[in-house]
Amino acid sequence: MTMHTPDTDLIYSNPQAQVNDFAFDAQVVEVFPDMISRSVPGYATIIDTIGRLSQQFVQDNTTVYDLGCSLGAATLAMRKGINAKQCKIMSVDNSSAMVERCKMHINAFKGTTPVDVIEANIQDINIENASMVVLNFTLQFIDKTERQGLINSIAKGINEGGLLVISEKISHGDSVIDEHLINLHHDFKRANGYSELEVAQKRTALENVMRTDSVEQHINRLKSAGFSRVSPWFQCFNFISFIAIK
Numbered sequence: 001m002t003m004h005t006p007d008t009d010l011i012y013s014n015p016q017a018q019v020n021d022f023a024f025d026a027q028v029v030e031v032f033p034d035m036i037s038r039s040v041p042g043y044a045t046i047i048d049t050i051g052r053l054s055q056q057f058v059q060d061n062t063t064v065y066d067l068g069c070s071l072g073a074a075t076l077a078m079r080k081g082i083n084a085k086q087c088k089i090m091s092v093d094n095s096s097a098m099v100e101r102c103k104m105h106i107n108a109f110k111g112t113t114p115v116d117v118i119e120a121n122i123q124d125i126n127i128e129n130a131s132m133v134v135l136n137f138t139l140q141f142i143d144k145t146e147r148q149g150l151i152n153s154i155a156k157g158i159n160e161g162g163l164l165v166i167s168e169k170i171s172h173g174d175s176v177i178d179e180h181l182i183n184l185h186h187d188f189k190r191a192n193g194y195s196e197l198e199v200a201q202k203r204t205a206l207e208n209v210m211r212t213d214s215v216e217q218h219i220n221r222l223k224s225a226g227f228s229r230v231s232p233w234f235q236c237f238n239f240i241s242f243i244a245i246k
Helices: 026-039 043-057 073-081 096-108 144-157 175-191 196-206 215-225
Strands: 063-067 088-093 115-119 130-136 158-169 229-236 239-245
Touching (some): 026 096, 043 158, 073 096, 073 115, 088 096, 144 158, 144 215, 158 215, 215 229
Parallel strands (some): 063 088, 063 130
Antiparallel strands (some): 158 239, 229 239
């Protein structure tokens, strides 16, 4: 028999007459680490690599941004990795429940780089003097018509040679490949203990709030914004992470 703890994701384990749109509310916050680890293939690798990249790219006297920081996993990885002096991390999320818990996580770990955790819409943040910016599974929740504008503002605020890491769930232009990637992801979730009901209800909950782009759309958007070097560095099924250097 499977043992469940209070932080086990059981949100979609019972039939729901009407599945509401997914939201980063208090219920999700309680189980978020479990949800992410069982739902996003390669998440730990992405977080670890963000920390490694911060060692290479974060410069003295600059600001680092974690936009859509959730519980601060990328923030903590960068704080651990940063060797630069006199820099700071700004971690932003629009969920009050996430921000409250994120502050607790940040305060639980000592670090020399100061961190400001801010409750705000990331589109309202003025990016300036940035050496590194992270959008870790965040852009997919922004309205499609507003994504180019956000990437443009990030590019404008990143210093020459600075880095944007952007991780996303993607869609594929070829419907047959897209279906296979989706099926592989669902198999991954089943292997991690999610039932058919949970997979189906979670998919319904995300339909209206998460709109995915193709690899080509991401690359074109980044290059259009002024990033001179763009490349995927990680992909597993329909999950991908890019590095973009200005």
